[in-house]
Amino acid sequence: MPVFVKKLLTWxxxxxxxxxxxxRPDGAAQLFRGIGAALIAMFQGLGDFLTSLLA
Incomplete structure (x- = not known):
């Protein structure tokens, strides 16, 4: 991808x-809460997987 297009998409x-x-601050807050909850669930699942491997 050309550098100009990458910069344009980033900005x-x-x-x-x-x-x-x-x-839309309420919508943005809900979006970030959802992303945070998804990340926490992913890391918790990874931790449960690793725990079950060692048990």
């Missing part, structure tokens, strides 16, 4: 994130 994503947080 576009940052601009959208700022816009989303500025004009």
């Amino acid at each position: 576009g994503s940052v601009a959208f994130l700022i816009y989303f947080m500025a004009f």
Whole structure:
């Protein structure tokens, strides 16, 4: 992918994130809570898997 396109997509994503947080703060908070919950569930599942391997 050309460097210009990559920079354009990166800055576009940052601009959208700022816009989303500025004009829809409740929606942005719910989105980040959901992402955090998914990450916690993934790491907990990985920990359970590793625990079952060692038991």
